[in-house]
Amino acid sequence: MNVNQSGLDKFKENILSLGRSFTESYLRSGKPTSDKSRTAAIVNNFFLHVQGAKTHINTLRPTYTLGLGLISLFLLIITIVSGVLLMIYYNPSIENAYNSVKDINYVVFAGKLMRNIHKWGGEGMIITVLLHMARVFYTSSYKKGREFNWIVGIMLLILTFGINLSGYMLPWDQLSYWALLIVANIIQSPKELTDSLGITGLFDIGAFSKEIFLGGLNAGKEALTRVYLLHIMLLPLFLFIFLGVHFWRIRKDGGLTKPDIYEPKPWDSNLMSVPDKKGGIFPTNKTYGLMELAHGRTPAVDKDVENSVLSWPNLLVAELAVFVATLAGVVVYAFFIDAPLKELANPLIPENPAKAPWYFLGLQELLSYSAFMGGVGLPGIALLGLALIPYLDREQDYVGTWFSNRQGKLVALQALVVGTIVNIGLLVFTVNFGWFRSWWPKVPQLLITLINPGNIWVGFMIVWSLWVIKKTGSTRMGAIALFTMFVVSYVIFTMMGTLFRGPNWDFFWSTSQWPVH
Amino acid sequence: MSSEAQDKSGVSRRDFLNIAAFGAAIVSALGMLAGMFRMFKANVHYEESLKFKIGKPETFPSGMSRKIDDKNLFVLSDEGGIYAITAICQHLGCTVFATEWGYQCPCHGSRYDKDGNVIGGPAPRALPWYEITQGADGNLIVDASKEVAKGTKYKFS
């Protein structure tokens, strides 16, 4: 550069090199063409640096993760974007909410598609989050420092349910209104317990919570405002906080789990792109780990450095591919299947049956036995049980291996078969013979609260897992049995409530047998 | 995106896969974005239409001038025919009122002559004239979204 350059010349040069200097300012290490710059592309990027500079090949294997966590995240992003777009036209007041949703369906450009994408993206998240939890469980990924992240994950599961449920109520149609009412009464259900203990007079926690939730004694305009607040602000806020912690912990706990002894397979090469190394300071035949300040055995500090590849581009290509696939899946589903929208909410005409959204129909089945146990007691026990799994099963073997070992597979299969039979048997008994109140109409409520098919099922799960622990001498096996039975019963109870319950919560083999109104 | 995509040294099979995959992803992302921006433009407005009926031609005999208040419009008629001039000031959108010499805006003092030409004040342009058509049922229809050249007067039977 010429020292004698005049100030104006320098200024001119700066203008001419504007493009280049701007590029350099955000790609501080130059184009990602060398190991160093590829690493820097990850490490120096605000959005990408939550990921390691290197990624273990096991993480890239679709058969290991099934991409479920990633799909859940992408579904969340899709739902947020479509949700923001829906907010352009949605009007959260009971006078206009229904009409604005109708107009989104009828006259907004791509409005119906966007609403379907939002709806199915959100409900898809429930499925992928549950499956993700199952994947993490069956690969023992809640161990070795990841115990806390398992609990964060459970918080995220609860928030996913909550956001979906609050969104269900916004269109203010018959489905929304009666689901809102059911949920309000679930919230009120501790009253069943306080009533039968005779302490409602001291503090009516049930009625208090219901009033807080509805902003009044009935489901009306205050309730819609509150549900809207929950849906677009409060719950997402907590979701983002927990999500940040969740990702940060994955990184701090040493990335995704992997088997202790990892054997590369020839097919793995399909998952990676080994970069042609041009430029940079490193010779092409060597790889270098980054010195990272992370706990645990990360790919970078441990022996299996050979089995890891650079995150850029390997991990990013995989992530982008999963994103496009997720988006395509949601769009195709939303193209064909419309989100339901029934008649305008009418407090005088109950839907019969008034059903909660499908993901809560398992709970509604339990609720039909006892409002308190179904709405608060059993879900509480289940969530507590799930949260405690990493602390009650502290065996550190087989981390990163599906079903631990042969015995694990057998225990899971056994729990699947036994759980299915017992659970269906319990339902068949209840449907055919009823419960206490059909036999002794004057039975005290407390007895039903304490002894009902739901409680018996949970008791059976616990007893069976204890028996498995005793027989196998392994807490991990007990956990597998318990978790399998939990999944089995979630599916069976949900199917029962969705497919086989009709008007008056009576049993029907199919909806075509429902009495014609 | 990936450095491979930029590698121009001949298109091998792997480059093709690379380019095709990223190409499909980018094109669909752009399509999505375009659709999203299109969504912001409302297809319908929750307001009265800019096109409205003002009555039969015989209700506007030559020499009459009428302000249609809820539409902010002057409808006038002379030997040349019927014509419509807006009552919305072209400065900042206040409503002008008719005077002996033309139109006066009360907000910032813009003044227009009888044909809507600016004769004083800050208004940057003349009051526009609107298209008048006759509907199938004989009623005159003013379309306030279609401006016509000053002096366009319509004759109807």
Next chain:
Amino acid sequence: MQSRFYLSLMLISGLVLLMFMAFAGYRELAPEWKKYQKEYKELLVKGAKDENAKKMAKNFSVELQQLYLGDLKRVDRCTSCHIGYDNPAMANAKLPFKQHSGDYLKNHSVEKYGCTICHYGQGRAPEKDEAHAAIKATAHAAGAGAQEKQARKAAPTGEEHKVHWDFPIIPVQYIQSSCSQCHDSEFLKNKGGGKVVKGEEFFREKGCKGCHKLNSIGGDLGKALDGVGSQPIAYFPMKDVAGERNTYSWHKQHFVDPRNLVPESEMKVNVTEEEADFLATYVLSLRAEEVPKKYRRIRDIAPAAAPDGEALYKMYCIGCHTTGKESMYDEIFRRTIPSIKNPAFLKAVDDKYIKTVVTEGRAGTQMTSWKTTAAGLTEQEVDKIVSYVANDRPKDKPELFDVTKYKADTKRGEDIYKVRCALCHGKKGEGALGINLRNPVVQNADLQFLAMTARDGRANTPMPPFGKKGVGLSDQDLLDVVSYVKTLSKAKK
């Protein structure tokens, strides 16, 4: 080397995504109404008579039409397809381009009133099925025969409830029900609102208010009818409705045969198909929603002369008592409805007795209490009804029965009752062919009245005179029997 798996996944899903975005884009850009408007444009061009008209037709722009009706809280997009509604050239065109029939639009400008205020349907929907919101019956479900009824019950419900809208489009035969939202019946009589006016007349004269409250006046055997015309479909049991399952069909068919739709109904109607049409039209005009005042043209007509006794009798009583001349056993009520205008009956009762029955009603029967606080009649109205009923009382006073002359023996009365009365009035007076003798009105009536009834019988009813001129019981026998009857309320059934 290449991450072939992920790149292939990205390529395939990217292409699928592109394809479906193209589909979705096409779906957005080619809605149903566009097709109709293009067809309409062709019609316009074809029908253009001169160059100018042709030019205008070619300038017709295809765009979504919307009537924004802020005052009515409605948004109607019907004219997106029914685009020729105001074009006289389309008078003979096919639907949806056909011009609106009649000259209704002259005084009801579409810009001010829109469409759904009269026609119902879902104005926001720019698609035919959604807009008309018609609920189609399943193919085999039409007809009302027992076999079809069975078939209909077995039919799956899924197909019928595709459109979720409470107010489907009103069939033309009932459209007059909308006129009376803004017009009074004096006006409608001569201006094409004949059906709803006729319906109102029938409603008054068939005694509908005997069982149904309207504006809080009327009996309470049936449901109150305020707002019934705009009640959503879910209020009505639809399972046996033939044809389109909407509230309009329901009302019509319910007038023709109430018990076909509601098996437990006690409603008494006897109308022809045509009359059912009128009544349905009238009932459908009883809507809850209030059209804003500036839209309404209900004139201040001089209040019609207050109804006389006969009109009141028709309004409130005729439904059950019919002419009141003959009593008969009623299959639906499962009891005998008394013949209140029967001279023999009137001979035995005085006005005060009738008035008591009308104001208090008869507990345990279908007879409502008509006092102001119950069915809502004023005392004057009750008086008018009573004097109308009492019109037919014969001039000659009946021979009185002096109860003090004899001493009653209920034991003996019971024996006579078992022989003479139990056949019709039941072993314990619970009623069968004859009326229930345990009801409070009989039990509270005085002995003289009962004894006279037993002695003289009731002309035109199965009750014969049991006195010396008839069956031949002595006055002592009669007194014994009625004294026994008065003890029945204490006896066990």
